Amino acid sequence: MVPHLVSRWPVWLFRCRAAYTPGAPVQQKTWAWMSSAAPWGIVGTSPLVCRHSSSTSSRAPEVMLTHKRYPVRRLPFSVVSEEDLAAFERMVPGRVVTDPEELEASNVDWLRTVRGCSKVLLRPRTSEEVSRILRYCHERNLAVNPQGGNTGMVGGSVPVFDEIILSTALMNQVISFHDVSGEAGLPVASGQWGTWAPEGKDRWLQLQAQLHLCLALWGPHVSLHCPEPRAPRWLGCSAGILVCQAGCVLEELSRHVEQRDFIMPLDLGAKGSCHIGGNLATNAGGLRFLRYGSLHGTVLGMEVVLANGTILSGLTSLRKDNTGYDLKQLFIGSEGTLGVITAVSILCPPKPKAVNVAFLGCPGFAEVLQTFSSCKGMLGEILSAYEFMDAECMQLVGHHLQLASPVQESPFYVLIETSGSRAEHDAEKLSDFLEQVLGSGLVTDGTLATDQRKIKALWALRERITEALSLDGYVYKYDVSLPVERLYDLVTELRARLSPRAKHVVGYGHLGDGNLHLNVTAEAFSASLLGDLEPYVYEWTAGQQGSVSAEHGVGFKKKDILGYSKPPEALQLMQQLKALLDPKGILNPYKTLPSQA
Template sequence: MVRRLAPRWPVWLFPWRAACTPGAFVQQRTWAGATRTPLWGRLHGVAGVSPLVRRGSSSTSSQAPEVVLTCERYPVRRLPFSTVSEEDLATFERIIPSRVITDPEELEASNVDWLRTMRGCSKVLLKPRTSEEVSHILRYCHERNLAVNTQGGNTGLVGGSVPVFDEIILSTALMNQVVSFQDISGILVCQAGCILEELSRYVEERDFIMPLDLGAKGSCHIGGNLATNAGGLRFLRYGSLHGTVLGLEVVLADGTVLNCLTSLRKDNTGYDLKQLFIGSEGTLGVITAVSILCPPKPRAVNVAFLGCPGFAEVLQTFSTCKRMLGEILSAYEFMDAECMQLVRHHLHLASPVQESPFYVLVETSGSRVEHDAEKLSSFLEHALGSGLVTDGTLATDQGKIKMLWALRERITEALTRDGYVYKYDISLPVDRLYDLVTDLRARLGSQAKHVVGYGHLGDGNLHLNVTAEAFSPSLLGDLEPYVYEWTAGQRGSVSAEHGVGFKKQSVLGYSKPPEALRLMQQLKTLLDPKGILNPYKTLPTQA
């Protein structure tokens, strides 16, 4: 671990002040005054490349044990859908020639989820290129009563993206074209299968950014992001997809193409139908195209990575940030010491700051370098001076910013390497956010390898994860319904951003009243009367 360097105020404060001119501000510095290149060196090998794009070749997948079939692990019964026949395959082949995949090895990757906790046994994967093809496929499936599982990047964390039984997998992988981009307004129209990271690159070349960003960006599709109403790392600044998405094209269960693909910031011509599909996890329709508003690319981005002595200080640092950084604050993420241990151990990433009980990552994005530097400088001076923060490091160039972000973004990956992961993604009042972690550590004792807390603190969103050597019903019994009851007791949400999928259906009632669950079911019946779209998912299980 990094040796503790007592903060040497004068040394730190002086160059900081001087750094308020653009030229002097591009150097990444630690606050004790020394640039810790060896640490950056260690980080460097992985930064800037999303771990997920390379996942196929990672050691995890090849060495990992076979994943148990979902229908064997969970008490779930197949619904009376038809089974895919040779004739069906021939029909699909006519609709999308050479894009009907039945090779078992190719199917394997699409039958198992990212967390490797679910496995379906689908016999066919379809890869349409256009919404007309999707429409044609769904019309046929609807007539034939064939169940369909839409799949984007397959990075979902609640088992929504893979079949439970033999549902047809409808992949958006080849629907990856940008349709248009308006340079003045920043409105992007693209197909649903575009990979988030590629869209980011595309719009950044045009001086804009995507309004969302997440650790899975190298694999996840924009359609999957919308289907899950993904939150992610820019939520604090740019808000929910319900606000930034301007239009959608959706193919309904019976093949009807619903074109709500407007590129207007305002359109109050009747009900805002697109909203229904944002967050509906593929159960109400297949999103085929998206129109989304991209914010201008900030001229100056700074990331500070800070060590905090306690959770109270994490909260106070957040309030201070909001007050002193105002409109340029673009992210406020936290992680605990155990998270840092995990990324160090499994991914060989090292902490750029001294060991601390908590770490926070503060990002600013603004339009004027020297103004942002001044704001950040005042904030950091205050935070360090008042003891809210004990150590920290600042990055202003892209490479180093990516390295700092990797520490936070790759926690999910480090966790999967630690063993079986029990994942909870909850919203809580911010001042109670960490209590549940402390509480669970005491409750679980040595049953768990690790109990960690991290997440989007600025949004009141805790990622609570428990790892163990293997899946254990008794550990699960100690976790659930305890975690959900605790959350409901705080009027929190039992799924802040990851959605419901297959895994959280039974717990919806902790966050939604019966009237809401009934209305969800009614909407499902209205839009997908035969229930062929992503069955066994998202809708509440019958009590």
């Protein structure tokens, strides 16, 4: 039997290999626990270095304009005039950017695959300023591109043509944080953050009535799968409520709440750059989804500015509010096409007192699945993440970032995180689990970390895959949901289909959520290679009853493939909701909805 590891963990990391004769009973197997004193081959910058910078180098090739690479036509919006610039300067003095060099980074997505040609960027600090800007743009028929940290994967955060960029970068204030228990509501600060502005409440009620009319008109013809947001398991415990502006960087918020013994309910590889408002607008999933659920369940309230400048002030902190339609859900995942999110009230779970990360090698994807099954059964409530990556991912991370594997070379790798309140309890569960998977041959090699710094080093092997891919050439990225048993079949089939025309075809992602990140790299963009990928990837996914976008959103790149995941009736209803909330279509045009539904 494996000894209890609590008293046997004097160092931060262990390597574990099973040494036994095949077929021998578990009790007769011997185990070698080998310590390591330092991270393996990690050189250069910290694993948490900001990976999603949009800055460009003079040596970097210029990104082709989106409207030249893709078949898209400019809609009949007005063009920004000198009079408009003067009006904006009065609204946000000193925060109107027109310098082409300053605009360059905001016109290009961080993947450097799409580029707009906006001539002006605005930096409001308050919801009132956003309201004045949108009211003016609505009257003038000027298109607006809301932008947060610009870390999106599908071209949703940058202009397609010359839309005005509305940046939330200066809306970065934490308004309040409270440790609460039970169902009591939290009063928020007075002023612009009042729980209800009278005109805002009236607008919420008006929207509820209009939405009800839309649904009544469609009646039985609409069949939508809209499950009620699942309450995370931790909501029965004490929780914190964070109220902040939309431009707060996720990593900064994480530090803020961790100082108070709480954590944010989501964690992303782009946390050093992404904004919480952008997270909500794209309904970001990320690395904690398995444990804490989606933003549909953790967001309590939000403040949104509509296209005509109306401020919807719904920053409630009530855990229960069953008064009519839950309108905030419309804006989560709407990608700035229905309104601009300016503030949010969100639940934060307690900070775990014991966190462990295991990094394991598996001989095949079947073993990855079986390990996950054992993981769920044996780790239960302390399981907080189950990530997988294939051998090519590890090779790219090693080649481009000089991060060496901490375990022997394997066809697949899994990263397992546990989060609990008692170290001894978690250690015992992990001990039993590792004995099971190593002893049965599901895992061939493994390493374990308990120290926070070394835990981050292990996470870097998974989180920095995107960075390594971006250094490998042009990247075709796909983010799909599939039945877990078929999750990797798409990668295998694409490798055979593309053969030598692609540099690498890799698969990794959140296996616990059935979320595959499929990436294909090439020396440069190729229309021919794109034709071999699309619509094949989407047709294959639809054939498995999967989703063509699991967590990255729709943006510009996926707007015309929604039909693979949504019926025509649903698409038409979405168009009606867009027309209801943004009748002139000025908010983030060319994104999220199909050109023709």
